[in-house]
Amino acid sequence: MADLVTALVDPAPVSRGLYDxxxxxxxxxxxxxxxxxxxxxxxxxxxxxxxxxARKARRNAALPTRQPAPAAEVTTPAPRSR
Known part of the structure:
Protein backbone atom coordinates (compact mmCIF):
# COMPACT_ATOMS: atom_id res chain seq x y z
CA MET A 1 0.00 0.00 0.00
CA ALA A 2 2.88 2.34 0.78
CA ASP A 3 4.26 1.90 -2.77
CA LEU A 4 0.93 2.94 -4.28
CA VAL A 5 0.74 6.08 -2.15
CA THR A 6 4.35 6.92 -3.02
CA ALA A 7 3.60 6.54 -6.73
CA LEU A 8 0.49 8.71 -6.46
CA VAL A 9 2.28 11.62 -4.79
CA ASP A 10 5.37 11.43 -7.04
CA PRO A 11 5.73 14.81 -8.83
CA ALA A 12 7.42 13.27 -11.89
CA PRO A 13 5.45 13.53 -15.15
CA VAL A 14 3.51 10.46 -16.26
CA SER A 15 4.13 9.19 -19.77
CA ARG A 16 0.88 8.70 -21.70
CA GLY A 17 -0.05 8.28 -25.31
CA LEU A 18 -0.71 11.51 -27.16
CA TYR A 19 -4.39 12.52 -26.85
CA ASP A 20 -4.93 9.69 -24.35
CA ALA A 54 18.96 -14.43 -41.33
CA ARG A 55 20.06 -14.66 -44.99
CA LYS A 56 23.69 -14.79 -43.94
CA ALA A 57 22.97 -17.54 -41.40
CA ARG A 58 21.04 -19.61 -43.96
CA ARG A 59 23.82 -19.17 -46.52
CA ASN A 60 26.49 -20.26 -44.04
CA ALA A 61 24.42 -23.27 -42.97
CA ALA A 62 23.80 -24.33 -46.60
CA LEU A 63 27.43 -24.20 -47.66
CA PRO A 64 29.35 -27.13 -46.22
CA THR A 65 32.89 -26.39 -45.24
CA ARG A 66 35.28 -28.54 -47.21
CA GLN A 67 38.38 -30.00 -45.68
CA PRO A 68 41.29 -30.58 -48.03
CA ALA A 69 41.48 -34.25 -49.02
CA PRO A 70 44.47 -36.09 -47.58
CA ALA A 71 47.15 -36.87 -50.11
CA ALA A 72 46.46 -40.28 -51.61
CA GLU A 73 49.28 -42.75 -51.43
CA VAL A 74 50.42 -43.97 -54.80
CA THR A 75 50.37 -47.78 -54.93
CA THR A 76 51.21 -49.99 -57.82
CA PRO A 77 49.09 -53.07 -58.36
CA ALA A 78 50.73 -56.35 -57.43
CA PRO A 79 51.54 -58.64 -60.40
CA ARG A 80 49.11 -61.54 -60.93
CA SER A 81 50.30 -65.02 -60.34
CA ARG A 82 48.98 -67.98 -62.39
Missing amino acids: VPHGHLVTQMERGAQGEQLAAAHKARLKASRST
Whole structure:
Protein backbone atom coordinates (compact mmCIF):
# COMPACT_ATOMS: atom_id res chain seq x y z
CA MET A 1 0.00 0.00 0.00
CA ALA A 2 2.88 2.34 0.78
CA ASP A 3 4.26 1.90 -2.77
CA LEU A 4 0.93 2.94 -4.28
CA VAL A 5 0.74 6.08 -2.15
CA THR A 6 4.35 6.92 -3.02
CA ALA A 7 3.60 6.54 -6.73
CA LEU A 8 0.49 8.71 -6.46
CA VAL A 9 2.28 11.62 -4.79
CA ASP A 10 5.37 11.43 -7.04
CA PRO A 11 5.73 14.81 -8.83
CA ALA A 12 7.42 13.27 -11.89
CA PRO A 13 5.45 13.53 -15.15
CA VAL A 14 3.51 10.46 -16.26
CA SER A 15 4.13 9.19 -19.77
CA ARG A 16 0.88 8.70 -21.70
CA GLY A 17 -0.05 8.28 -25.31
CA LEU A 18 -0.71 11.51 -27.16
CA TYR A 19 -4.39 12.52 -26.85
CA ASP A 20 -4.93 9.69 -24.35
CA VAL A 21 -6.05 12.11 -21.63
CA PRO A 22 -9.78 12.48 -20.98
CA HIS A 23 -9.57 16.16 -20.02
CA GLY A 24 -7.01 17.54 -22.45
CA HIS A 25 -7.64 21.16 -21.44
CA LEU A 26 -6.36 20.42 -17.93
CA VAL A 27 -2.92 19.12 -18.91
CA THR A 28 -0.06 20.11 -21.15
CA GLN A 29 0.89 17.46 -23.69
CA MET A 30 4.34 17.39 -25.25
CA GLU A 31 5.66 15.07 -27.94
CA ARG A 32 8.82 13.27 -26.88
CA GLY A 33 11.01 10.82 -28.68
CA ALA A 34 10.72 9.63 -32.25
CA GLN A 35 7.43 10.22 -34.06
CA GLY A 36 5.73 9.02 -37.25
CA GLU A 37 8.21 8.79 -40.12
CA GLN A 38 11.17 8.41 -37.75
CA LEU A 39 9.57 5.36 -36.13
CA ALA A 40 8.73 3.85 -39.53
CA ALA A 41 12.28 4.40 -40.82
CA ALA A 42 13.80 2.86 -37.68
CA HIS A 43 11.46 -0.13 -37.99
CA LYS A 44 12.41 -0.65 -41.65
CA ALA A 45 16.11 -0.46 -40.75
CA ARG A 46 15.67 -3.11 -38.03
CA LEU A 47 13.77 -5.38 -40.43
CA LYS A 48 16.45 -4.99 -43.10
CA ALA A 49 19.21 -5.81 -40.61
CA SER A 50 17.42 -8.87 -39.22
CA ARG A 51 16.63 -10.18 -42.71
CA SER A 52 20.24 -9.71 -43.74
CA THR A 53 21.42 -11.59 -40.66
CA ALA A 54 18.96 -14.43 -41.33
CA ARG A 55 20.06 -14.66 -44.99
CA LYS A 56 23.69 -14.79 -43.94
CA ALA A 57 22.97 -17.54 -41.40
CA ARG A 58 21.04 -19.61 -43.96
CA ARG A 59 23.82 -19.17 -46.52
CA ASN A 60 26.49 -20.26 -44.04
CA ALA A 61 24.42 -23.27 -42.97
CA ALA A 62 23.80 -24.33 -46.60
CA LEU A 63 27.43 -24.20 -47.66
CA PRO A 64 29.35 -27.13 -46.22
CA THR A 65 32.89 -26.39 -45.24
CA ARG A 66 35.28 -28.54 -47.21
CA GLN A 67 38.38 -30.00 -45.68
CA PRO A 68 41.29 -30.58 -48.03
CA ALA A 69 41.48 -34.25 -49.02
CA PRO A 70 44.47 -36.09 -47.58
CA ALA A 71 47.15 -36.87 -50.11
CA ALA A 72 46.46 -40.28 -51.61
CA GLU A 73 49.28 -42.75 -51.43
CA VAL A 74 50.42 -43.97 -54.80
CA THR A 75 50.37 -47.78 -54.93
CA THR A 76 51.21 -49.99 -57.82
CA PRO A 77 49.09 -53.07 -58.36
CA ALA A 78 50.73 -56.35 -57.43
CA PRO A 79 51.54 -58.64 -60.40
CA ARG A 80 49.11 -61.54 -60.93
CA SER A 81 50.30 -65.02 -60.34
CA ARG A 82 48.98 -67.98 -62.39
